[in-house]
Amino acid sequence: MDKLRLLEIFLATCEGGSFAAAARTCGTDPSTVSKAISRLEAQLELTLFQRSTRQLSITAAGQRYANTVRKMIQDLTTCEHELKHLNDAPSGTLRISSAVCYGHLYLRPLLQAFCQRYPAISLELEINDLHVDIIENNIDIALRTGYIKDSRLVARRLSPMDFLICVSPEYLATHGVPSCADDFQQHDWIGFRIKQTQLLQPIFLPDAQGEYQPYELTSRHITDDGEAMANMCIDGLGFAQLPHFLAREGLESGALVSLYPCYRPPHPDNGVFAIYPKRDYLPTRVRVFIEFITAALEAQGESTHHTWAESLVPMIRFQTAPEG
Known part of the structure; x- marks a missing residue:
């Protein structure tokens, strides 16, 4: 799974509040979401979510990372739209x-x-x-x-x-x-x-x-x-x-x-x-x-x-x- 896909799943988990909600948003299953988050945490050597049997809560490091990732995704989307507009217009x-x-x-x-x-x-x-x-x-x-x-x-x-x-x-x-x-x-x-x-x-x-x-x-x-x-x-x-x-x-x-x-x-x-x-x-x-x-x-x-x-x-x- 590429890094951009990991980040999309990470943001979906932040916004949905659970692996199940993120799975529905990303068109996959909760097990895949859980493995993706674990893989991202291993790459960063950080804990992004505190897990319990009843709830999933984002850590302070996870929240800071989410803010940065969200801005990066928004900038990337804006850049893609601008480039498409430039390519469409002579x-x-x-x-x-x-x-x-x-x-x-x-x-x-x-x-x-x-x-x-x-x-x-x-x-x-x-x-x-x-x-x-x-x-x-x-x-x-x-x-x-x-x-x-x-x-x-x-x-x-x-x-x-x-x-x-x-x-x-x-x-x-x-x-x-x-x-x-x-x-x-x-x-x-x-x-x-x-x-x-x-x-x-x-x-x-x-x-x-x-x-x-x-x-x-x-x-x-x-x-x-x-x-x-x-x-x-x-x-x-x-x-x-x-x-x-x-x-x-x-x-x-x-x-x-x-x-x-x-x-x-x-x-x-x-x-x-x-x-x-x-x-x-x-x-x-x-x-x-x-x-x-x-x-x-x-x-x-x-x-x-x-x-x-x-x-x-x-x-x-x-x-x-x-x-x-």
């Missing part, structure tokens, strides 16, 4: 960790509307591309492109991650439009270096049948920052294969054009994920944030299995091999 500090580009381009513009809707929630926002331990770092939710399998975590996909072959209209006006994937060998390319591995991100281009294949291309320019890569592309330094969330602003403004239909890696971990600790009761502040960002993404054409990039009309719909 309030408190929400700690968010986000990948750099996604945080700047997609998340940050949504935060004002979120805070207006939930004014009792305060934000702590971390922007980095490190796969930190969410639980050890006390992070409520992380937004990541891809995820690491961890049985302690839930990974909910917000959208796939589609890639687009982008270039500035000015570059095309100067250097011409490639007629097939092999033509890219004659053009400047902006490569992306993955910080964790220091490897260049693979480039996928469509073959003659429109199927995407990995291509070995020499990158004239290299960066490890996604926004820098997009801006270098806008500035006319060459082609870049950009994630949809990096390409969107340039494509919408006309600063970039997309040559081919989007490419979506077939891996199950491809996408943008909301990652949070697995728990029986998800804090309300986390739940409403997930609901908010999911609705906001749907409003701009993105969901678990779709992005706006699928409906984008490219300059070249499919790849064709040069004649002759």
Whole structure:
């Protein structure tokens, strides 16, 4: 029998004045109550009740102990009610960790509307591309492109991650439009270096049948920052294969054009994920944030299995091999 159960039986005995009354209150029998009180007295090395054949009376030590236990139980009950209320109401500090580009381009513009809707929630926002331990770092939710399998975590996909072959209209006006994937060998390319591995991100281009294949291309320019890569592309330094969330602003403004239909890696971990600790009761502040960002993404054409990039009309719909 655990200590809390012993204390509940002890208080029931104090209030009922007998083992029989305590047994009725606690849903057990007088013998179990008597053994529980004896066990508690043995643990404390104190006599809590004076026993006789006719009555049960609490000792001075027992009365003092009862006052303390009663207050402790009341404080515990009050704390449980307060915590339940906090969990039911969207309030408190929400700690968010986000990948750099996604945080700047997609998340940050949504935060004002979120805070207006939930004014009792305060934000702590971390922007980095490190796969930190969410639980050890006390992070409520992380937004990541891809995820690491961890049985302690839930990974909910917000959208796939589609890639687009982008270039500035000015570059095309100067250097011409490639007629097939092999033509890219004659053009400047902006490569992306993955910080964790220091490897260049693979480039996928469509073959003659429109199927995407990995291509070995020499990158004239290299960066490890996604926004820098997009801006270098806008500035006319060459082609870049950009994630949809990096390409969107340039494509919408006309600063970039997309040559081919989007490419979506077939891996199950491809996408943008909301990652949070697995728990029986998800804090309300986390739940409403997930609901908010999911609705906001749907409003701009993105969901678990779709992005706006699928409906984008490219300059070249499919790849064709040069004649002759």
